[in-house]
Amino acid sequence: xxxxxxxxxxxxxxxxxxxxxxxxxxxLTFNPxxxxxxxxxxxxxxxxxxxxWAVIGWARPVPVDSRNFKDHRKAMFWVSxxxxxxxxxxxxxxxFLYAFVATQVSQTFSYYAxxxxxxxxxxxxxxxxxxxxxxxxxxxxxxxxxxxxxKGNALRKYEDLARYTPMIFLAIIGLSMMGVSTLGRVLGPLxxxxxxxxxxxxxxxx
Numbered sequence: 001x002x003x004x005x006x007x008x009x010x011x012x013x014x015x016x017x018x019x020x021x022x023x024x025x026x027x028l029t030f031n032p033x034x035x036x037x038x039x040x041x042x043x044x045x046x047x048x049x050x051x052x053w054a055v056i057g058w059a060r061p062v063p064v065d066s067r068n069f070k071d072h073r074k075a076m077f078w079v080s081x082x083x084x085x086x087x088x089x090x091x092x093x094x095x096f097l098y099a100f101v102a103t104q105v106s107q108t109f110s111y112y113a114x115x116x117x118x119x120x121x122x123x124x125x126x127x128x129x130x131x132x133x134x135x136x137x138x139x140x141x142x143x144x145x146x147x148x149x150x151k152g153n154a155l156r157k158y159e160d161l162a163r164y165t166p167m168i169f170l171a172i173i174g175l176s177m178m179g180v181s182t183l184g185r186v187l188g189p190l191x192x193x194x195x196x197x198x199x200x201x202x203x204x205x206x
Contacts, residue, residue, distance in 0.1 A: 091126030099201030
């Protein structure tokens with residue numbers, strides 16, 4: 001749900017700004033099959049399961065043709081933010097439902113514990129996905145948001161960072177496997193936002 005809504009949001013906002021590429025290619029849908037990336041949605045997560053690593057995956061990026069935008073900079077900023085924004089909305093909604101179920105539903109309900117666990121995962125995954133994608137490194141969404149404010153030589157130099165991104169993430173993964181929590185130190189405090197929002201809703205329902 002997290003990655004499907006993420007990609008759908010990119011396509012939906014692109015359409016609102018005049019680009020119907022995602023819709024024409026059948027990507028403006030909540031059907032998970034339309035967003036499957038063979039490596040990111042199937043192979044990579046399976047490797048994580050088999051080897052006991054963290055299960056990490058991604059969906060096939062939604063196609064966007066920026067030539068169809070009248071206001072290119074404004075459109076690219078909001079189209080790029082739409083994905084993480086959708087995850088923030090889903091994470092907040094999950095926090096609301098978690099608090100509601102935890103405080104208003106009887107613990108004798110058969111699926112009480114299962115629902116809370118699913119919502120807990122949804123809170124964590126959506127906020128993690130949102131903040132991860134907001135990292136300003138190409139080709140993540142955050143980099144496109146930053147690029148929308150740049151032009152000329154500054155934009156070219158910034159886009160050149162894309163060649164180093166794979167090496168940066170490989171270094172992060174390598175350090176993580178050695179026990180050095182690199183990315184976790186950055187994203188950990190940010191994902192705490194989801195817990196804080198959940199606590200707020202719990203207080204609201206109490």
